[in-house]
Amino acid sequence: MMRAAVIGAGFGEQHLAWLRNCPEAECGLLVYGQNREKAEKIATEYGVPRVSDDVRDAFDDAYDLTVIAAPVDLHAEIAEEALGRGKWVVCEKPLTLTVESAESVVRAAEAAGVPHMTMFQWRFHPAFGTLRDMITDGRLGRVVHMDLQFHHDFLAGPSTAFSWRHTKSRAAAGAFADQGVHLFDLLNWTTGQEYAILGAASSIVWPIRTTREGSPVPGRTEDVGSVLAQSPGGTIATISVLRVTGGHRRLRVTASGTDAVVSVEVCPDTSEGRLDSSVAGESATWPAGSLENPYPAFLASNTGGTDARIPDFSAGLAAQRLLESAAAHSPAVLSE
Ligand SMILES: NC(=O)c1ccc[n+]([C@@H]2O[C@H](COP(=O)([O-])OP(=O)(O)OC[C@H]3O[C@@H](n4cnc5c(N)ncnc54)[C@H](O)[C@@H]3O)[C@@H](O)[C@H]2O)c1
The missing domain is CATH 3.40.50.720 (NAD(P)-binding Rossmann-like Domain)
Structure with a gap:
C-alpha cells in the first residue's frame, strides 16, 4: 500500500x-x-x-x-x-x-x-493516445503541421481566485504556464519530436484584478498567448492559449500529414472527446468521463510496470524549456 x-x-x-x-x-x-x-x-x-x-x-x-x-x-x-x-x-x-x-x-x-x-494528465485521454498512435505508425504520412489550442474561461472577467497566478515569480507565466505546458507536452509526446520556439505574442487582458474579498491584484502574467514553433525535421506548430474566453472551454489538437489530417477535440470539464480524420474509418467519439486516472499506471511502477504514457520529470523539463522560451519571446502587453 x-x-x-x-x-x-x-x-x-x-x-x-x-x-x-x-x-x-x-x-x-x-x-x-x-x-x-x-x-x-x-x-x-x-x-x-x-x-x-x-x-x-x-x-x-x-x-x-x-x-x-x-x-x-x-x-x-x-x-x-x-x-x-x-x-x-x-x-x-x-x-x-x-x-x-x-x-x-x-x-x-x-x-x-x-x-x-x-501531471500532464491529457496523455491519459484515449483520444490523444489514438492521435499519437496514428502519427507514430505513419497513418498520416509525414506530419508537416500541428495546431494546438487550449481555450478556457477560468479567469474570464476582472476577478480572480488565485493571486499567485498573476505574478511571474510565483507562477512562472500566465496562460502559457496554466494551459500552454499541457500543449507543449502533447506536441512533444504525440509527435516524438523536439521543437524550438520561433516567435510568440501574449497579452494581459485585466491589468488589475480583484480577489473574492475585493483586494486588488496586479495582473502581470499573460491571459492570452500564441506561439510559433518548428522541429528540426521541419514540422511547424502553432499553439494558442486563452484563459479569459467567457463561456468557452476547448482543448483541440490537429495534426496535418502528407497523407491525412486528424483533429482531436476534448472538453476539459467532462473529458468527452472526438477524433475526426480524413482516414476512412478512423473517426471516433468518447463519452464524458473518458480521461483515465493517471495514478494506476504510475503506481504500477511498484511492480515493474512501465507505461509509455507516464510523463516523468524529463517530460516536465522538456515542456519547461518551451514555456521559458515562449515567455522570453513574448513580453506580455496590455490588450485594449
Ligand atoms: N494538471 C492540471 O490540469 C492543473 C489544473 C489546475 C491546477 N494545476 C496546478 O496545480 C497547482 C496548484 O494550482 P491550484 O489551481 O490548485 O491553485 P490554488 O490556489 O487553488 O491552490 C493552491 C493550494 O496550495 C496551498 N498552498 C499555498 N501555499 C502553501 C504552502 N506554503 N504550503 C502548502 N500548501 C500551500 C493553498 O492553500 C491551496 O490549497 C499549480 O501548479 C497549477 O498549475 C494543474
Whole structure:
C-alpha cells in the first residue's frame, strides 16, 4: 500500500479523487497553505485522516508518495526534499519556475532512482493516445503541421481566485504556464519530436484584478498567448492559449500529414472527446468521463510496470524549456 501526502487543497482535490479510486494507495495527509476550513472539508469528503499547514509533515516516514499541487514557486524545493528522502513524487505542472530549477529537480529524481510524474494528465485521454498512435505508425504520412489550442474561461472577467497566478515569480507565466505546458507536452509526446520556439505574442487582458474579498491584484502574467514553433525535421506548430474566453472551454489538437489530417477535440470539464480524420474509418467519439486516472499506471511502477504514457520529470523539463522560451519571446502587453 502506497501512503500519499497531498500538498495543496485546490487542484489537490482532483489528486485525492484519483487516489481514492486506487486500491493500492491511500492518502494520509492533506497540506494546505491558508484555508484550514476548506482543507478540513475536503479531507472529510475524501477520508483523509490528517490536515496540516506545515509542508514538513509530508516528509514524515508515514508517507511514501509526495503529491505537489501547491503554487508553482513551491514545487522545486518540495520535490527535491521529498526525492532526497526517497519518496515517490508526483508534481503538478509546470514542473518548476525555471528551466534551471527543473534541471535540478530532474537530477535529484535521477539520483533518487524513484518513480516520478509531472501531471500532464491529457496523455491519459484515449483520444490523444489514438492521435499519437496514428502519427507514430505513419497513418498520416509525414506530419508537416500541428495546431494546438487550449481555450478556457477560468479567469474570464476582472476577478480572480488565485493571486499567485498573476505574478511571474510565483507562477512562472500566465496562460502559457496554466494551459500552454499541457500543449507543449502533447506536441512533444504525440509527435516524438523536439521543437524550438520561433516567435510568440501574449497579452494581459485585466491589468488589475480583484480577489473574492475585493483586494486588488496586479495582473502581470499573460491571459492570452500564441506561439510559433518548428522541429528540426521541419514540422511547424502553432499553439494558442486563452484563459479569459467567457463561456468557452476547448482543448483541440490537429495534426496535418502528407497523407491525412486528424483533429482531436476534448472538453476539459467532462473529458468527452472526438477524433475526426480524413482516414476512412478512423473517426471516433468518447463519452464524458473518458480521461483515465493517471495514478494506476504510475503506481504500477511498484511492480515493474512501465507505461509509455507516464510523463516523468524529463517530460516536465522538456515542456519547461518551451514555456521559458515562449515567455522570453513574448513580453506580455496590455490588450485594449
Ligand atoms: N494538471 C492540471 O490540469 C492543473 C489544473 C489546475 C491546477 N494545476 C496546478 O496545480 C497547482 C496548484 O494550482 P491550484 O489551481 O490548485 O491553485 P490554488 O490556489 O487553488 O491552490 C493552491 C493550494 O496550495 C496551498 N498552498 C499555498 N501555499 C502553501 C504552502 N506554503 N504550503 C502548502 N500548501 C500551500 C493553498 O492553500 C491551496 O490549497 C499549480 O501548479 C497549477 O498549475 C494543474
